Amino acid sequence: MEIKKQLSKTLKQKPDFSNLGFGKYFTDHMFMMDYSGEKGWHDPRIIPFGYIPIHPASTVFHYGAEIFEGLKAYKTAEGYQMFRPFENAKRMNNSAERLCLPELKEEDFVQAITELINIDYSWIPDVEGASLYIRPFMYGNDESLGVHAVHNATFAVILSPVGSYYAEGLNPVKITIESEDVRTVRGGTGYAKCGGNYAASLRAGQRASEKGFSQVLWLDGVERKYIEEVGSMNVMFKIGGEIVTPKLTGSVLPGITRKSCIEILKDWGYTVHERLLSVDELIESAENGSLEEAWGTGTAAVVSPIGHLSYKGKDHVISGNKIGALTQKLYDELTGIQWGKKPDERGWCLKVKV
Ligand SMILES: *Cc1c(COP(=O)(O)O)cnc(C)c1O
Numbered sequence: 001m002e003i004k005k006q007l008s009k010t011l012k013q014k015p016d017f018s019n020l021g022f023g024k025y026f027t028d029h030m031f032m033m034d035y036s037g038e039k040g041w042h043d044p045r046i047i048p049f050g051y052i053p054i055h056p057a058s059t060v061f062h063y064g065a066e067i068f069e070g071l072k073a074y075k076t077a078e079g080y081q082m083f084r085p086f087e088n089a090k091r092m093n094n095s096a097e098r099l100c101l102p103e104l105k106e107e108d109f110v111q112a113i114t115e116l117i118n119i120d121y122s123w124i125p126d127v128e129g130a131s132l133y134i135r136p137f138m139y140g141n142d143e144s145l146g147v148h149a150v151h152n153a154t155f156a157v158i159l160s161p162v163g164s165y166y167a168e169g170l171n172p173v174k175i176t177i178e179s180e181d182v183r184t185v186r187g188g189t190g191y192a193k194c195g196g197n198y199a200a201s202l203r204a205g206q207r208a209s210e211k212g213f214s215q216v217l218w219l220d221g222v223e224r225k226y227i228e229e230v231g232s233m234n235v236m237f238k239i240g241g242e243i244v245t246p247k248l249t250g251s252v253l254p255g256i257t258r259k260s261c262i263e264i265l266k267d268w269g270y271t272v273h274e275r276l277l278s279v280d281e282l283i284e285s286a287e288n289g290s291l292e293e294a295w296g297t298g299t300a301a302v303v304s305p306i307g308h309l310s311y312k313g314k315d316h317v318i319s320g321n322k323i324g325a326l327t328q329k330l331y332d333e334l335t336g337i338q339w340g341k342k343p344d345e346r347g348w349c350l351k352v353k354v
Contacts, residue, residue, distance in 0.1 A: 172307025
């Protein structure tokens with residue numbers, strides 16, 4: 001793919017890299033490429049970061065034709081590295097297939113990101129715990145109100161320097177089990193990374209936050225019985241010395257951090273069960289003391305310890321509301337690989353010299 005480049009004449013002033021937060025600042029450039037039924041993908045370009053003009057009848061506004069990805073680039077001595085970017089490319093195509101958006105060559109997905117970062121390289125923060133968050137996304141933009149599979153689409157990539165998720169260290173979060181709203185159902189779009197799933201999840205998240213919880217634990221949408229995910233992370237439990245994580249039933253998002261944690265845990269000799277886990281079994285394990293640790297996994301937070309679990313008005317404390325030993329070890333291992341401080345024995349990182 002040959003990418004046209006139109007560089008920005010004026011560069012922005014960079015924010016303070018030691019106080020970035022999440023997703024608040026954007027780099028000087030962005031990548032865009034258009035799709036039409038006749039031409040396929042065409043006009044790949046890097047242009048100054050800015051507003052996108054979209055037709056008011058565009059499919060994305062009315063029928064929610066939108067998917068996205070999230071991954072990070074980490075500064076290294078020679079340049080930077082990305083964590084398993086081809087996994088994101090594959091998942092984006094699975095999401096595209098579900099929403100009838102056009103698929104994209106995996107190499108083009110990674111090339112678009114790499115050439116964009118090479119231009120905005122100075123935006124990768126070199127502060128402990130900080131990284132460059134990469135947000136690829138795709139939307140349908142047929143200029144018509146007819147309901148049908150998308151004929152025109154745009155793929156874009158924007159970049160945002162982000163701080164450590166844990167400004168004050170790895171503090172356990174308080175979670176409430178949601179028994180009213182559901183995020184998605186089997187047969188729906190749960191396994192696709194699409195904006196619509198987030199729209200459906202906001203109300204429960206907001207209610208939880210008003211009650212002092214930082215996330216909700218989702219139950220399956222059919223029986224309202226099985227644990228699915230926590231907020232926008234996958235979830236894992238250490239019960240009686242073994243690891244249990246919800247299996248990918250179609251309504252659970254197949255996280256790359258989840259997949260990586262499972263591989264690492266198995267390499268460390270743990271038994272990892274990917275299976276249905278009912279909320280009753282989980283609460284029972286919390287009450288009889290066999291629930292030793294619980295954590296969420298995702299690109300933004302990497303590994304996030306859970307210290308409180310609330311269900312039907314009852315609060316259960318996990319691991320004494322402290323980060324568990326295994327949760328901490330997993331966090332250290334993954335972040336060590338991602339920042340290039342630990343050997344990347346599984347060949348997960350794509351290293352780029354700049
Ligand atoms: C992105 C996402 C995850 C985590 O996936 P990673 O690939 O590990 O970042 C989990 N759940 C939902 C709903 C997500 O959107």
